[in-house]
Amino acid sequence: MAVPVDALMLDPTAQGTLQSRIQQMVAQGILSGRFRRGEKLPSSRKLAAHLGVSRITVTLAYNELLANDYLTSRGRSGYFVSENAPDPPAFADREAAPDRIDWDRAIGQRFTGGASPAKPLDWQSYTYSFIYGQTDPTLFDHTNWRQCAMQALGVRNFAAMTADYYDRDDPELVQFVLRHTLPRRGIMAQPEQVLITLGAQNALWLAAQVLLTPGRRAAIEDPSYFALRDILRQTRADVVPVPVDAGGLPPDLIPDDTQVVFVTPSHHCPTSATMPLDRRRALLERAGALDALIVEDDYEFEMAFLHPPAPALKSLDDEGRVIHVGSFSKSLFPGLRLGYLVGSARFIDEARALRASVLRHPPGLIQRTAAQFLSLGHYDALIRRMAREYDARRRVMEAAIAEHGLTIAGTAAHGGSSFWMRAPDGVDAEVLARDLARRDVLIEPGATFFAEAPRPIEFYRIAYSSIPADRIPEGIARIAQAIAARQ
Template identity: 70%
Template sequence: MTLPVETFFLRPDAQGTLQQQIQQMIAQGILSGRFRQGEKLPSTRKLAQHLGVSRITVTIAYTELLANEYLFAKGRSGYFVSENAPAPPDFEPAAENDDAVDWGRAIGQRFSGGATPSKPQDWAQYRFPFIYGQADPTLFDHANWRLCALQALGQRDFTALTTDYYDQDDPRLIEFIARHTLPRRGISARPSQILITLGAQNALWLTTQVLLTQRRRAVLEDPCYHALRDILSQSRCHVTPVRVDQDGLPPDAIPPETDVIFTTPSHQCPTNATMPMDRRRALLDRARETDALIVEDDYEFEMSFLKPPSPALKSMDADGRVIYVGSFSKSLFPGLRLGYLVGSEPFIREARALRASVLRHPPGHIQRTAAYFLSLGYYDAQIRRMGAALHERRVVMEQAMTDHGLQVSGRGYYGGSSFWMRAPETVDTDHLARKLQSKGVLIEPGRAFFAGDLRPTNYYRLAYSSIPTSRISEGVAMVAKEIAASA
């Protein structure tokens, strides 16, 4: 029996090339049991005409399925579902039983329900995406990243691709970080003092697990990166939020019993404040007085396109009490999940052992691809390209906000990719965000960044890393109009 051509259709939301979509469509039909062994497929001409694609596209798809034994060819008769094709189960799936487990009692520790908000997965479909930390496909160097990935797949890099490093990392990536990335921040480190992580958030988690217990106290900025507050809450340590001012974290507000201080001195998250050099020295002095450690999250130093960034706090550390967190996920793309920790060897040794027990190491192919992209100069070229684009967007953004009377609470002295905004006291930005989303505008409400029960509701963040310059003014106007209607 020949399968009716009408049963074949391409999904409008399908990914990949047309050839890949056709292969997937047929393979799924076989795996689901709709197409059975021995049944004949439509001719390449009929299927191509029905799908509105070229005949050669269908022919190549059939040929790939033939090679993978989903199909077989019979002389001039055409293509048929192969007897060797994966067969669907010949039994009905068991009915879902009621769950008899009392999960409220069985779960010993809860990790859900934190402060970290979710972002729409389809954010790129919105016309005005003023959201932070997403990659702009028009700025990313796809071609050279692909070349580096292919190079990392080559025979010469077979060991880097396939080796179980256990608790170690790609030596090429470590060498580049030690010789090129860290010196730009004034930091000198040996390879044994560097650990690759799955992004900055993983680095913060490892650090928390190694340094903090239920009896120890952590100080974090308020407002702060909401995922860090979730991480500290899960560790069950004592947490003291310290409200930041226009210069970041005030050292004199840090209590004497503090064990670990988490801070973002170069680019405070989310207010964008840059800690002056005098305050950085005062923070180091305060940490020395209380015998506390400092965790410096330097998450966006590459985006300093207005002025060169200040030296990292780690570069001023003469005691070895600063642990430095860096990330390539912010400057390349968030899905990369590649960051690093820099600290004294006893700390890195424990963090390395913990990482090995949880995930061994980040994939070797990703590490080697990043090492090539960095060492061949593509990364620096991308940073320059991104800096120029962000600078242009920032100028347009500032003018639009001035024109429409929006209040900027923090704008970043050296650059960055967002503005910290303040609406009138009567505006709840959670409600504001929902109203704007229905009109194609995405903003980030500020409530999640604050600690405590009485968190301000009128702050929000506007980022410009993922929105074209041509749409900024119109989008800002819509935000201002909705704020005026809500005030």
């Protein structure tokens, strides 16, 4: 590897001749670890032109470094950092430059301090990982995804991959959403009513920023997706948590002066409850009476392997008051970060303009690869394979839960990928999770899903999307043992 000439800059405050300053500059680069053994230095001609000095000055500096064994010369190949050059000190021993900024005063708006938990990045290293939202690599269609990526990189798709769409999206992906994904949810839309987003969370952020301002009121489910609460806090709107029951959010508990309702009717987060059809209609009637809008997060509708999915709330809407949020990230893989917003054209115009001011559009390569994967039927095949496997894993987990006497607090009527659990009174799921991690088991404590303190401490979530069926019984047994030890 070569050291770029731009990495070499003379310190204007350094003392001494040009030759000694060049020598010092190179030596400091080696001693600091920026230039490593075996790396090639710029030629004397190139460095001289870059620094605006004579070539003989650079040559003399290089010769001095050769004599001190900082550099070595390889004939006509040039100068290289010597294999005998001094070892740089460990970076941990170097003191960072002092930070004299008063950040409490300098930061105008805070985005930290929310309830979002830190999820373990090394979840795959645990034998019994019941972490929600992660993909089992054994289920994913690596071969066809790779082929679709290669097609997206090909000459025919070069423009789609490299073009700046400004505030638009890949037309092939939009057409797939319009003709395939949305009709499965009973939704009919036009291209101007669809916006591709960087996952569902980005879609929720766009919706919240467009619809809410300080003084407006939003109703959310309690418990609910913790990141949504963080998003809504940024708008400085009045956010009212509404307790959910076995059927999801009760419409009659929505406050009278609510302008926007955020809801997950297909699979409530985190309990996995599915809102019944009559309650969906009641929610639309309540929103109509309030002249309120509804933001419907329709995640996990694809995982309806027990019964056909209920119609999307948007499909029942004949007034244009429902904004529909969908995502391919949960069904394909979380790192894809690809979702979509569906709503009235006036709303989408504003969301599109806001998105363009932040990130223009999701990368063309990702959009075109996903469009290829979806349109060639690989997506549907993957969903069917995942549904069969999830169904089998769910049955194993249900049996293990029953065998060990654990309590299910919430489960999806149509399928899903997780169980919402409740430990006995007084068992803190945060402490339980730490104990289990030491036993090679990962679970997700549930307190962060609740809006207000004191939050219930006994709830936790266990998913079967990231653990093979043959490991589930032993993992559940370890959970039961850890709970028993805490009683």
